[in-house]
Amino acid sequence: MPKRTQLVGALLVRDGAVLLGWRGPQRRSFPSCWDVIGGHVERGETLEQALFREVEEEVGVTPTRYARLASADVDDALRLTVYRVDAWSGGEPALRGDEHTELRWFPFEAACELTDLASPRYRTLFRGLSRARAVRPADPTR
Numbered sequence: 001m002p003k004r005t006q007l008v009g010a011l012l013v014r015d016g017a018v019l020l021g022w023r024g025p026q027r028r029s030f031p032s033c034w035d036v037i038g039g040h041v042e043r044g045e046t047l048e049q050a051l052f053r054e055v056e057e058e059v060g061v062t063p064t065r066y067a068r069l070a071s072a073d074v075d076d077a078l079r080l081t082v083y084r085v086d087a088w089s090g091g092e093p094a095l096r097g098d099e100h101t102e103l104r105w106f107p108f109e110a111a112c113e114l115t116d117l118a119s120p121r122y123r124t125l126f127r128g129l130s131r132a133r134a135v136r137p138a139d140p141t142r
Contacts, residue, residue: 004079008050009036010063012085012093013129017107019093021058021100023118034106035118036082039099047081055085058100059093069125082125 012019020034037058041050047068056062065087074080095103106114111126 004073005077006041006047006050007038007074007078007080008041008047008054009038009080009082010051010055010066010085011036011069011082011125011129012055012059012061012088014086014105017105018111018126018129019059019103019105020111020114021095022102022104023099024101027099030118033116033118034104034111034114035100036122037093037100038080038082051083055088056090057097058095059103060096061088061090061093063088069128072121074119080119084129 019037021037023030023033023035025032037055038051039054039058041047042053045053051066052062063083063085066083066085069082069084071079071081093103095101108126108129112123117123
């Protein structure tokens, strides 16, 4: 069985809402849908290093308090590890690069009701956000 490509996703959480990014119709994978912030783990990176890099590349902030929520196989080739991010440095998250064409904060319940999610499994994560709390402070040496 071939090794799965590792992905990381970040659920930035603030005031009972989660930040999602809209992937435009030109995206090769998961076009025209709401998705978590994140992407591929590069060779030699830990999951947490990839989390920091992807969040910085896509929305320009650095996680400072986060917790691993879940890992799941997306399909036969992809495995996604999702983190809850409760605090970050660098100001307000904003679009960077071309991964997403829009960022929007969704209350947890509204996020669960979205029909155009990159994965229907996200709903389970969104439902658990009100119960889970991120407790791990970021390691500044990463």
